[in-house]
Amino acid sequence: MRATLQVDPIACTGHGLCADLLPELIELDEWGYPILADNIPPELAALARRAVNACPALALRLVRTQRKLTTRHSYQRDRSEGARRAGAEGDG
Amino acid sequence: MNHARTAARLTLDWQHADRAATLREHTRRYGPLQRQASGTRDLLDEVAAARLTGRGGAGFPTATKIRAVAGRRGPAVVVANGMESEPASEKDQALLARAPHLVLDGISVAAEAVGASAAHLCLPRTRDWLTECVLAAVTERQRAGLDRIGVAVHELPHHYVSSEETSLVHWLNGGDAKPTTTPPRPFERGVGKRPTLIDNVETLAHLALIARYGAAWFREAGTSEATGTMLTTVTGAVSRPGVYEVEAGTSVGDVLALASLQAGAEAVLIGGYFGTWHDIAAVAGRPFTAAGLRPAGASPGAGVLFVLPAEACGLVEAARIMRFLASQGAEQCGPCIFGLPAIADDLAQLAAGRPEGDPLSRMQRRFGVISGRGACRHPDGAVRMAASAVRTFGADARAHAQRRPCLAARRGRRHGWQQTAVLPVPRPFAEGEWR
Numbered sequence: 312m313r314a315t316l317q318v319d320p321i322a323c324t325g326h327g328l329c330a331d332l333l334p335e336l337i338e339l340d341e342w343g344y345p346i347l348a349d350n351i352p353p354e355l356a357a358l359a360r361r362a363v364n365a366c367p368a369l370a371l372r373l374v375r376t377q378r379k380l381t382t383r384h385s386y387q388r389d390r391s392e393g394a395r396r397a398g399a400e401g402d403g
Numbered sequence: 404m405n406h407a408r409t410a411a412r413l414t415l416d417w418q419h420a421d422r423a424a425t426l427r428e429h430t431r432r433y434g435p436l437q438r439q440a441s442g443t444r445d446l447l448d449e450v451a452a453a454r455l456t457g458r459g460g461a462g463f464p465t466a467t468k469i470r471a472v473a474g475r476r477g478p479a480v481v482v483a484n485g486m487e488s489e490p491a492s493e494k495d496q497a498l499l500a501r502a503p504h505l506v507l508d509g510i511s512v513a514a515e516a517v518g519a520s521a522a523h524l525c526l527p528r529t530r531d532w533l534t535e536c537v538l539a540a541v542t543e544r545q546r547a548g549l550d551r552i553g554v555a556v557h558e559l560p561h562h563y564v565s566s567e568e569t570s571l572v573h574w575l576n577g578g579d580a581k582p583t584t585t586p587p588r589p590f591e592r593g594v595g596k597r598p599t600l601i602d603n604v605e606t607l608a609h610l611a612l613i614a615r616y617g618a619a620w621f622r623e624a625g626t627s628e629a630t631g632t633m634l635t636t637v638t639g640a641v642s643r644p645g646v647y648e649v650e651a652g653t654s655v656g657d658v659l660a661l662a663s664l665q666a667g668a669e670a671v672l673i674g675g676y677f678g679t680w681h682d683i684a685a686v687a688g689r690p691f692t693a694a695g696l697r698p699a700g701a702s703p704g705a706g707v708l709f710v711l712p713a714e715a716c717g718l719v720e721a722a723r724i725m726r727f728l729a730s731q732g733a734e735q736c737g738p739c740i741f742g743l744p745a746i747a748d749d750l751a752q753l754a755a756g757r758p759e760g761d762p763l764s765r766m767q768r769r770f771g772v773i774s775g776r777g778a779c780r781h782p783d784g785a786v787r788m789a790a791s792a793v794r795t796f797g798a799d800a801r802a803h804a805q806r807r808p809c810l811a812a813r814r815g816r817r818h819g820w821q822q823t824a825v826l827p828v829p830r831p832f833a834e835g836e837w838r
Contacts, residue, residue, distance in 0.1 A: 320736035321584055321778045340772050341745075344737035 314373045316347045316359060322370035329371050333362040345371070410624045410632045413498060413505060413608050414648040420501045423536050426543040429504035434615060436508045436549075446516050447473070450610065452618035454630045459484055459566075459603030460677070460705045462693045465610065468600060469516050471590040475598035478520035481513045482575065482594060485526045485533075485604040486559060486566035489675040490727070490829050491707045494634035495604050496533055497646040499526075502608065503540035509607025511550045512614045517600050522554045524604075525571050527561035534558055560836050563676075563731030564781050568601045570733075579837035581733040582779035603705075605634050625651035629692040633703075637662035639671075639710035639825065652695070656687030658708060667713030670795055672826075674704030676724050677784035679791035680717060683710070700791070715825045716811035718799060721792030722750040723820065727828045728785040733837075738776040743785050745769060750789055753800060755816055756808025763804050766793060 316336060325343040335355055336348040351359050363371045411417070415432055416424075424432065451466035472479050483506060487495035499506060510522050526534050534556060541554055557575070559565055565580035572593045574580040593599025602610070609631055613621050622630045629651035638644040641662035649658055655673070664683075671683050679701045689695045691703050711717050729743035746769050749762040770790045774783045793800050799809055808816070815823040 319584055319778075320738065320776055323737060325737050340738065340742075341769075342737055342741035344741075344776070346772060346776070 313376045314351060314356075314359075315349065315376055316351065316363070317372050317374045318345055318347060319370045319372065320344075322368050324368045324370070326367050328365050328367060329362045332365055333358050337362065410650045411648060412612060412624070412632050413502060413605065413634060414646075417501055423501055423503050423540060426504055426540070426547060426549075429502065433505070433508075433612070436511065436611065436615060446512065446614060449613055449618045450516075453613045453621040454618075455606065455609055455613060455621065456629075456693075457603055458605035458609070458633060458705070460489075460674075460702075462702075465602065465606055468590065468602070469513065472517040472598045472600040475591065478597060479517040480594040480597045480599040481510055481517060481519045481522040482571055482589075482599055482601040483510050483522070483524040483554075483604050483607055484566060484568070484571060484601055485524060485537075486561070486571070487527065487705070488561060488563045488566040489677065489705050489707060490827055491636065491638060491672070491675045491709050492705045493636045493638075494646045494706055496530060498605055498608060498634065499533055500536055503537050504544070505608040505611050506604045507540060507544060507550070507554060508611035508614075509602075509604075509609070510554055512610050513600055513602060513607060514550075514552055517598070519552065519600070520597075521594070522552055523571075523575060523594065524554050524556045525559050525575075526556065527565075528558040529561040531558070560838065562733070562837070563728065564733045564779055565837075567779050567781075569779070571601060572599060574838075579733075581735060581837055582781075584778045626690070626692075628652065628694050629690070633691075633706050635691070635703075635706040635708065637708045637710070638827075639708075640665040640668040640712035641710055649691070651692055652690045654687065655689055655691045655696075655708070656683075658691050659683070659687070659710065662708075664710060665712070668710045669713065670711040670717050672709040672711070672720075672788075673701045673707070675707035675709075676728060677788060678702065678704050678707065679787060680711075680721065680795040681791070682795060709826065712825055714811060715823070716754065716799070716809050716815070717792055717796040718750065718754040718803060718809075719812055719815055719820065719824055720826045721789060721796075722747065722754040723824055723826060723828050725750050725785060725789050728781070728788070732777075732781055733779070736777040736782070738773045739782040742769060742773040743782060746773075746786065746789050750792070753793075753803050754808075754812055756803045756806050756812055758804050758806070761804070763793065763800060766790075 327339050327343050329345050330337045330339045337345045363373050455465040456462045485495050514522050559574050560580045567582040568589050569583045570580045572589050573583050575594045589599040624632045632648050633651050635647050643662050647661050672680050686699050725747040729747040732739045749766045752758050752762045770786050773786050
């Protein structure tokens with residue numbers, strides 16, 4: 312199973328623990344919030360899990376690829392090609 | 404010579420209207436709304452064939468959205484989005500104030516299409532005149548026994564992010580009018596945990612006309628890429644600012660000509676405060692549509708064009724918008740809470756020609772790390788606007804960065820920004836009021 316790191320930006324309070332535990336994949340911006348790498352190489356999978364478990368705000372997650380934690384439109388995946396167009400700012 | 408293609412559909416007879424059309428006037432104008440005898444499938448096919456897209460800014464195919472909700476189990480909910488939190492847009496309020504029954508027809512049509520058991524219309528709390536006007540229309544319909552389900556009209560806090568789909572759902576469910584993390588998307592689990600269809604009020608008005616006249620009629624206006632008509636708001640350095648209905652595919656230059664572009668104006672903000680700045684000459688020939696503007700890195704958003712007057716400073720205007728957007732976040736996500744004010748400070752220093760350090764390179768770095776890192780797209784839009792200002796007013800930005808600000812900025816420094824600035828930046832809504 313392929314997985315990526317994702318952060319729930321509302322839950323994240325910028326502790327920065329994740330970047331300490333996994334500097335290979337996570338860096339902090341100038342305000343202390345994590346910027347995540349896109350892919351997790353297999354050799355770092357265990358460390359990634361550890362960083363997820365250590366997050367004090369429970370904001371860091373490992374998510375199977377394809378289902379993304381964003382506000383992009385993803386109306387039913389099996390629907391017409393329009394469903395693949397990533398929506399949108401504003402209110403549709 | 405003016406080549407702009409106007410098409411009065413939603414705006415039929417508006418030139419005579421200084422008030423909302425009554426139900427009787429509305430019915431005379433458009434004919435009665437027939438109940439779909441052959442079921443909702445036909446209507447869905449018509450909407451799909453019409454290729455109607457959302458008019459709230461996202462441009463998502465409306466039929467896809469309706470099908471997604473209709474395909475879920477159990478009764479659904481319809482929410483009409485009349486929040487119009489984009490300060491440079493006036494089209495939704497203009498539509499609701501003059502043709503409320505067109506929107507209410509659309510809600511009725513959408514409710515039938517998705518099998519809804521409840522319908523809501525969300526309006527900003529800052530426009531009580533509009534609420535009164537819409538409520539009067541709702542009462543008229545109740546008396547006439549027109550709709551299967553009633554429409555509940557709500558007044559929400561009017562923050563910039565409160566018009567996001569998830570903000571409406573959260574508020575209608577008893578929470579704050581703030582965006583929430585997704586999934587679940589509202590179509591899966593929205594108001595009252597039910598599948599929820601949320602459409603902009605203009606989109607619903609088009610839906611009401613497609614239900615009456617069909618897809619072929621709808622496509623008579625517009626191009627193969629962008630069908631029908633669209634409402635636009637044109638303001639700034641134009642002699643006749645206001646809301647115009649144009650055929651989709653009309654060029655930016657022709658839309659500007661409709662409002663009578665003033666001489667000397669060189670730059671335009673496309674898409675509103677969430678939009679991008681451009682040289683008019685570079686975009687005038689492009690269709691004012693998503694596909695037409697994409698190569699230029701722009702989007703029509705909710706159909707907004709703001710023309711920068713020749714004597715104004717684009718950096719000053721961009722700095723004011725950025726300050727507004729920074730104050731309009733939901734205060735939920737770190738990159739937005741800290742990143743937007745930081746960029747607003749950078750831009751303000753640049754605009755004033757009083758840089759501390761190197762605001763230009765600081766901004767470039769910050770532009771790169773903020774997008775995509777909030778729960779909603781608020782930070783992305785704000786960053787895009789700021790980046791486009793630095794790009795479009797590049798020569799100006801470099802001069803300002805070397806403490807050689809333009810005349811407008813010097814005047815602003817001397818007499819106060821409010822004296823010289825031109826864009827309408829609303830006073831931020833009472834802080835902390837989200838419920």
